[in-house]
């Protein structure tokens with residue numbers, strides 16, 4: 001009896017669910033038709049959950065297994081535009097039907113904001129917009145937002161062995177999210193951020209208009225170079241200025257245990273890493289390990305030097321002797337091979353692996369970030385190691401700052417973490433067990449590490465990097481308190497640039513069509529009235 005009753009309730013709720021979805025779908029079909037999209041195109045770009053391809057399309061760009069489980073909220077529709085008119089229609093229809101629109105390019109958002117939401121939503125999936133047009137005469141590239149970083153690096157390499165681009169190190173990251181959220185990689189100290197090399201853009205705004213830099217104006221163009229695309233419009237493409245790279249670069253990866261005086265090396269690292277030759281970028285991985293049943297922390301120094309090994313060694317010998325780098329530890333190679341090295345491919349891999357859109361493996365994961373402005377003492381490092389061993393699974397990644405980053409004013413782009421930083425920390429937790437219990441457990445552990453680090457990192461605000469999305473630092477419900485809610489995470493991500501982002505947002509998207517859990521709020525109605 002009870003079972004069949006439950007089944008009945010289940011089936012009827014399923015029925016209601018399906019009907020609600022059907023009506024959203026019907027409304028979108030109607031609205032797309034009103035926007036002059038031909039019916040055959042509508043049929044081929046709109047997916048409902050009943051479409052046999054829906055799940056494949058949805059899962060194709062999920063890059064965190066935490067959001068690839070049955071309890072993950074699913075979109076009512078996925079739209080896969082193949083023309084600009086489809087995107088304009090999607091924006092206008094989402095606005096008219098008051099439904100949340102999530103925009104996805106590479107799907108690497110650490111909190112899944114491009115394809116998950118607790119409120120009813122649809123996905124605008126940009127994977128068909130992946131054209132890359134390189135013009136070597138002007139040394140520029142127009143890159144559509146659904147292109148992946150690896151594809152961009154590959155296309156540059158096809159045209160020139162002495163050009164590159166200062167973007168992220170993971171080749172499957174999407175251009176749309178990466179660039180609109182600032183972007184950095186292993187040429188940060190030499191060339192600054194990805195957005196420091198963006199010279200034009202194309203966007204679909206809240207009114208469905210297609211605008212380039214000239215048409216959108218300098219304010220909006222400023223906002224979409226670090227303020228997050230998801231708050232301002234649908235980015236169609238960015239135009240980038242390429243940078244030059246030497247024919248030969250040098251990489252190294254050097255592991256040290258505590259017995260090998262890794263702590264002293266880390267003390268010296270913090271004295272020099274932001275001041276050393278700008279051609280050198282270093283990343284340090286701190287990972288808890290167990291060796292001979294003894295738990296400790298392993299330190300790995302990974303470097304990219306834009307020059308040959310002998311010049312690198314003259315730099316490290318004089319300024320970072322405790323690194324202990326020697327000729328055998330250095331590997332000279334082309335810039336594109338260094339991209340593969342940093343992408344953790346083995347040294348027999350050919351560059352065309354960069355055209356593979358699927359990552360090797362995807363974990364359950366959680367990330368957090370911090371900035372360090374004063375060196376952490378040896379005893380501080382020792383207590384951090386102790387805490388990491390105690391927790392057991394959380395890793396820390398230090399990324400050198402300084403160089404070009406010290407020369408660019410905080411207000412140049414929305415990304416404010418410029419001068420005065422020694423390095424940035426990424427907190428990294430990966431796991432392989434599915435389920436809420438595991439999620440809760442591992443997320444608690446990374447939060448514990450993050451609280452422990454408070455004395456060592458930036459304060460007032462405790463700064464964070466937008467592209468290392470972390471919903472722990474604040475969220476908005478996009479309701480009447482959205483400004484005060486937004487300010488909580490907004491000053492951490494943008495410091496003094498937050499209020500300018502709010503002003504621009506209020507001007508270009510007053511109805512808040514482009515919203516998510518951490519979007520830029522509009523000024524409240526109350527606020528707007530009193531300002532008049």
Ligand SMILES: Cc1cc2nc3c(=O)[nH]c(=O)nc-3n(C[C@H](O)[C@H](O)[C@H](O)COP(=O)(O)OP(=O)(O)OC[C@H]3O[C@@H](n4cnc5c(N)ncnc54)[C@H](O)[C@@H]3O)c2cc1C
Pocket residue numbers: 063102103104105106107108109110112113114126145146167168169170172173174175176177178179180181182183184185228229230231233234235236467468516
């Ligand atoms: C394995 C891995 C490695 C990483 N390495 C680096 C690194 O080296 N350097 C670095 O800076 N970051 C790195 N990141 C972070 C990465 O830059 C961000 O996650 C970035 O936002 C991903 O872009 P995406 O297009 O892949 O993500 P998505 O999940 O598609 O999008 C991220 C956000 O941008 C919005 N968005 C996406 N496309 C558009 C668009 N066309 N128009 C408007 N809004 C849009 C989404 O709605 C979402 O809010 C890494 C992430 C991962 C998972």
Ligand SMILES: *[C@@H]1O[C@H](CO)[C@@H](O)[C@H](O)[C@H]1NC(C)=O
Pocket residue numbers: 059062063064065068362
């Ligand atoms: C998502 O889950 C499906 C199985 O349901 C699996 O085939 C796919 O590889 C998973 N993708 C990711 C990114 O976890």
Ligand SMILES: *[C@@H]1O[C@H](CO)[C@@H](O)[C@H](O)[C@H]1NC(C)=O
Pocket residue numbers: 259260261
């Ligand atoms: C570590 O430092 C100690 C003290 O400075 C020194 O005696 C020892 O040789 C160093 N060990 C290594 C492996 O460099």
Ligand SMILES: *[C@@H]1O[C@H](CO)[C@@H](O)[C@H](O)[C@H]1NC(C)=O
Pocket residue numbers: 254324325326327328329
């Ligand atoms: C070079 O450094 C490595 C450690 O990276 C060490 O094992 C090796 O002995 C060193 N070689 C020389 C010649 O010093």
Ligand SMILES: *[C@@H]1O[C@H](CO)[C@@H](O)[C@H](O)[C@H]1NC(C)=O
Pocket residue numbers: 347348
């Ligand atoms: C590749 O790496 C291995 C060791 O990991 C090394 O022996 C070999 O020489 C390398 N090959 C090239 C082409 O660099």
